[in-house]
Amino acid sequence: MYAIGVMPMPAGFRYRDVFLKGRPQHDRFDSFRIRHPQMDVGKRAKIFAPFDALRGFNFAILMKNELYEDQLVLSQEDQEELDRRFGILHNLTYNSRMARANRVQVTVTYYEPCSDVNSESYGSQGQYKTVTGICWNVDAEVTRTILVDEMRIRMEDIRSIESQGDIFNRHMEDQSADWGV
Numbered sequence: 001m002y003a004i005g006v007m008p009m010p011a012g013f014r015y016r017d018v019f020l021k022g023r024p025q026h027d028r029f030d031s032f033r034i035r036h037p038q039m040d041v042g043k044r045a046k047i048f049a050p051f052d053a054l055r056g057f058n059f060a061i062l063m064k065n066e067l068y069e070d071q072l073v074l075s076q077e078d079q080e081e082l083d084r085r086f087g088i089l090h091n092l093t094y095n096s097r098m099a100r101a102n103r104v105q106v107t108v109t110y111y112e113p114c115s116d117v118n119s120e121s122y123g124s125q126g127q128y129k130t131v132t133g134i135c136w137n138v139d140a141e142v143t144r145t146i147l148v149d150e151m152r153i154r155m156e157d158i159r160s161i162e163s164q165g166d167i168f169n170r171h172m173e174d175q176s177a178d179w180g181v
Helices: 016-021 031-035 041-047 057-064 076-092 096-102
Strands: 105-113 126-139 145-148 151-154 158-163
Touching: 076 096, 076 126, 076 158, 096 126, 105 145, 105 151, 126 151
Parallel strands: none
Antiparallel strands: 105 126, 105 158, 126 145, 145 151
16 A cells, blocks of 8 residues: 555546656756756745745734623622632742742632723723642732732732632631732
């Protein structure tokens, strides 16, 4: 059984005889071969490379497929629960030594505004994204951010925080969110 590249050749392939003949072979000093030398594989591959006439057009079309939504406003109860969780994370990651010792793994769902200036959603809508990693720092006073792995997320943009363990259930009301959030 013959193959075309890695695919088996179909039974009724119209150009089977041409394929089996291979590339044309010319005599060493044939006038055709002298005028048309055999092209090396690298240059030959460029002939069949895809051509992008409008650079960036395909990317712009893909960006139009992304869906954006308005940022949701949390209810008072949800905001209080989120503040309580910020307080627990702040106590567990107060300094770098405690953060390395505790290594609290969290999943954060946050709002990211649309950054595409060509989109009609720019400045008004965004997307909710989820990141999972180790919480290294919670800064409620100065920058009002949380550091998960190497990503710094604003507290105002966070919708929910979940933990791999049950650290938020263990620290229920004894460590409330009175620390300034």
